Amino acid sequence: MYFVKKLYLPETLPEALKILKEHPETTILAGGTDVLVKMRHKRMRDVTLLSLAKLPLSGVEDKGDEIVIGPGTTFTALAENPIMQTRLPMLCTAARSMGGPQIQNVATIGGNVCNGATSADSAPSLFALDAVLTLTSAGGDRRVPIREFYTGPGRVKLESGEMLTAIHIPAGEQARWGGVYIKFSTRKAMDIAILGSAAVCELGEDGRVIKAAIAMGVAAPTPVRCTDAEALLTGKTPTAELLQEAGRLALTACSPRSSWRATKEYREALIQELSVRAFQEAYRLAGGKAL
Amino acid sequence: MIEIKCTVNGKPTQVRIEEGETLLDMIRERLGLTGTKRGCEVGECGACTVLLDGVPTDSCLMLAALADGKDILTIEGISSGRELSVMQQAFVDEGAIQCGYCTPGMILTAHALLKKNKNPTAEDIKRELAGNMCRCAAYNQIINAVQKAAREENKD
Ligand SMILES: Cc1cc2nc3c(=O)[nH]c(=O)nc-3n(C[C@H](O)[C@H](O)[C@H](O)COP(=O)(O)OP(=O)(O)OC[C@H]3O[C@@H](n4cnc5c(N)ncnc54)[C@H](O)[C@@H]3O)c2cc1C
Ligand code: FES
Ligand code: FES
Numbered sequence: 001m002y003f004v005k006k007l008y009l010p011e012t013l014p015e016a017l018k019i020l021k022e023h024p025e026t027t028i029l030a031g032g033t034d035v036l037v038k039m040r041h042k043r044m045r046d047v048t049l050l051s052l053a054k055l056p057l058s059g060v061e062d063k064g065d066e067i068v069i070g071p072g073t074t075f076t077a078l079a080e081n082p083i084m085q086t087r088l089p090m091l092c093t094a095a096r097s098m099g100g101p102q103i104q105n106v107a108t109i110g111g112n113v114c115n116g117a118t119s120a121d122s123a124p125s126l127f128a129l130d131a132v133l134t135l136t137s138a139g140g141d142r143r144v145p146i147r148e149f150y151t152g153p154g155r156v157k158l159e160s161g162e163m164l165t166a167i168h169i170p171a172g173e174q175a176r177w178g179g180v181y182i183k184f185s186t187r188k189a190m191d192i193a194i195l196g197s198a199a200v201c202e203l204g205e206d207g208r209v210i211k212a213a214i215a216m217g218v219a220a221p222t223p224v225r226c227t228d229a230e231a232l233l234t235g236k237t238p239t240a241e242l243l244q245e246a247g248r249l250a251l252t253a254c255s256p257r258s259s260w261r262a263t264k265e266y267r268e269a270l271i272q273e274l275s276v277r278a279f280q281e282a283y284r285l286a287g288g289k290a291l
Numbered sequence: 292m293i294e295i296k297c298t299v300n301g302k303p304t305q306v307r308i309e310e311g312e313t314l315l316d317m318i319r320e321r322l323g324l325t326g327t328k329r330g331c332e333v334g335e336c337g338a339c340t341v342l343l344d345g346v347p348t349d350s351c352l353m354l355a356a357l358a359d360g361k362d363i364l365t366i367e368g369i370s371s372g373r374e375l376s377v378m379q380q381a382f383v384d385e386g387a388i389q390c391g392y393c394t395p396g397m398i399l400t401a402h403a404l405l406k407k408n409k410n411p412t413a414e415d416i417k418r419e420l421a422g423n424m425c426r427c428a429a430y431n432q433i434i435n436a437v438q439k440a441a442r443e444e445n446k447d
Contacts, residue, residue, distance in 0.1 A: 004311030007356055029354075036352050037333045053357050076346075100422025101400070102349045103334055189421030190335065 002036060003045040011054045013136070017163065019050055021138040024160040026050045030072060030111035033103055057110070057165065060084055069167040071110020076101070078109060087171055088129070090179040090198060094121045097183040100190045110164045113146070116156040116222075123150075123223040124198035125181045126167070127215035134166040141165070150222035176203040178285025180278045184270055186261075193218050194262045195270040199278035201286045209233050209283070214246075214275050219254035219267065226250040226275060238283055240291050243276045250275035295359035299324075300368025306355070314350035314358050315339045318365060326366035326395045330424075337423035340396035341365050347400045347422070366395035369402060378402050381440035382433070389427030397423050401437045410441055 008026070010016040020026055029035050029049045038044050057072030060081045067087055069078070075095035078084055084092050091109075098121040099107060112120045113133070123146075131146040138161060146167075149157050158164070179200045185191040196217030204210045212233035214226040229249040236242060256267035284290050292307050299322060308317050318327045318341065330338030332351040339351040342364040370376040375383065378398050388394050397420060404411055404419040411419070416437045417430075425433065 001309065001313065001316055002311040002354070004309075004354075007310040007354065009356070032352055032354070033334055036354075040333050049354075051354070051357060099334070100337070101419055102337055102340060102347050102422040105346050105348055106353065189418070 002039045003042075003047065004039075004049055005046045006048045008048070008050040009054055010050065013055060013165070014138075016050060016052075016055060017136065017138040017161070020161045020163065023048055028052065028114070028163060030108040030114075031074065031106040032111075033099070033107040034111060034115045052108075052110075058108075062087065065170065065172055067169045067171050069109060069169065071113070071164045071167060072108050073110075075099075075104040075107050075109065075112075079104070087174065088125075088169065088179065090125045090128075090181040090200075091122065094125050094181045094183070094196075094198075097121050097181070097185075097188075097193075103190075109167065113149070113167070114156055114158060114164055116150060116152075116154045118150075118153060118220065118222050119192045119196070119218045120223070121181075121183060121193060121196060121217070124196045124215040124217045125179070126169075127223050127225055128179065128198040128200045128213040129169050129171075130213070132168040132170075133164055134168065135159075135162045136165040137161045137163070143168075147225060153221045176205075176287045177201070178282040178287075180281040180285065182274050182278050182281075184274060192261070195219060195256075195267055195274055196223075197271075197274035197278040199275070199282040201279060201282035201288070203283075203286045203288060207288065208235060208237050210235075212279065214250060214279055216250070216254060216271060216275070219256050219271050221255070224253045226253040228252045229275060229279075233279065238279075238288065238291060243280060243291060246279065247272040247276040293356060295356060297358050297360060298362045300363070300365060308355045310354070310356055312355045314341065314343075314348075314353040314355045314363075317355040317358070318350060318363070324365050324367050328392055328395060330392070335424070336393075337396045337400065338393055340399050340423065342399050342403055345403060345406065347403050349422070364399065366399060369398060376402070377443045378405070378437070378440040381436040381443065385432045385436035385439055387429050387432040387436040389425075389429045393423055393425040393427075397425065397433055401433075401440070404437070405441055405444060409445060411437065413438070 029051045058070045061068045079092045079095040181198045184195045200213040202211035212230045229246040258264045328338035330336040334352045
């Protein structure tokens with residue numbers, strides 16, 4: 001039994017937004033795998049909940065130049081979605097790496113993002129892919145790049161009355177394109193990442209890197225992009241030496257902490273190593289040679 | 292109190308519940324189906340697994356109110372009458388039941404696995420059962436049991 005004061009189950013988005021406006025203390029409940037665990041630990045009592053269960057917020061749409069993911073899409077649905085499998089397999093990897101099957105069956109990507117954890121398994125990929133979020137309130141929509149959405153541990157730029165209603169991922173033709181997510185954890189399932197590393201690589205016709213994106217989870221209070229490493233790689237034809245240098249530069253964006261899972265020093269070593277491994281694999285998938 | 296309608300082990304069921312009640316509370320306390328176990332209550336152990344529209348779900352992390360209109364299968368509904376299901380029998384035969392606390396959840400998750408994968412490899416089984424902890428660590432026997440059940444079911 002949870003201490004629920006009231007549970008709203010709206011069936012349309014306008015109805016939901018009206019409730020959020022009139023009752024700003026309301027907590028949004030998607031899959032509940034973060035919210036209910038917090039309530040169980042009694043960190044939240046007498047909560048008013050608004051369930052997204054009946055809202056049409058799940059599914060994936062390929063719009064040609066972008067892929068739009070409904071925030072209510074569960075990780076199982078994401079991993080099994082054919083559009084995701086062909087266009088953004090790195091997010092399928094992330095989906096399959098989180099929790100276990102029962103958690104993946106109910107946990108949503110929107111909840112993962114809005115929870116604001118640096119360890120969120122979808123976050124490094126969404127950062128590397130330059131995802132943009134649509135936040136909707138009774139007053140209308142606004143769009144926020146995911147790179148600006150996380151403001152601190154467990155904190156995101158959601159105003160009162162606002163709801164995440166779409167995740168947009170710019171995804172053009174994807175010729176000579178590769179994307180990879182690597183989760184480093186002690187167990188392969190039911191374990192939070194010690195470090196998460198995502199990389200995206202796009203090559204020009206001459207084989208040079210025209211886009212390099214490297215993002216990390218658990219490397220700082222929020223997920224981060226390793227912009228110095230990216231700048232070094234852009235415009236170049238990668239060599240093993242260049243990648244090693246990029247790995248060292250990946251650290252400039254990071255400020256890892258010691259926790260019971262791993263020390264700061266261990267995480268620093270992982271940041272160097274996994275940024276290289278992730279980018280190397282993204283480069284190979286983009287058509288570059290194995291290094 | 293609110294009323295929900297769902298199907299429990301094939302039977303149309305109406306239940307009056309509290310808004311903050313979990314599906315686990317409802318199944319155990321209101322319906323008296325105590326085969327579904329209460330373990331960690333935070334989604335870690337899988338002892339409370341039921342099949343919700345055929346999908347393994349931790350009933351401790353689901354509000355009962357959200358089961359309105361759903362089809363729920365608990366361990367009590369896995370066999371018809373007094374005979375064990377193929378999966379249950381395989382668990383017995385392979386010694387996959389030690390204390391038995393994880394068993395209802397294990398069997399339901401394994402049952403759902405065989406519905407979508409008729410010949411799971413040991414790796415498939417490990418992946419699919421990753422959300423079900425066995426405190427007695429009968430994992431090898433459990434994997435053998437699931438593979439045995441798959442062979443049995445493929446026979447006929
Ligand atoms: C056993 C277990 C293992 C886990 N393992 C992992 C793991 O390996 N990796 C990982 O990343 N996470 C893990 N988690 C955490 C959790 O499952 C994920 O963060 C999940 O994606 C949360 O999604 P949800 O739909 O359950 O969110 P909820 O719990 O429903 O919501 C999470 C937060 O987001 C808000 N929210 C949800 N949807 C919206 C929306 N559309 N608009 C605005 N706000 C919204 C809620 O108000 C809440 O603050 C685990 C959890 C458990 C219980
Ligand atoms: S009791 Fe539900 S997962 Fe442990
Ligand atoms: S048999 Fe005891 S927990 Fe699995």
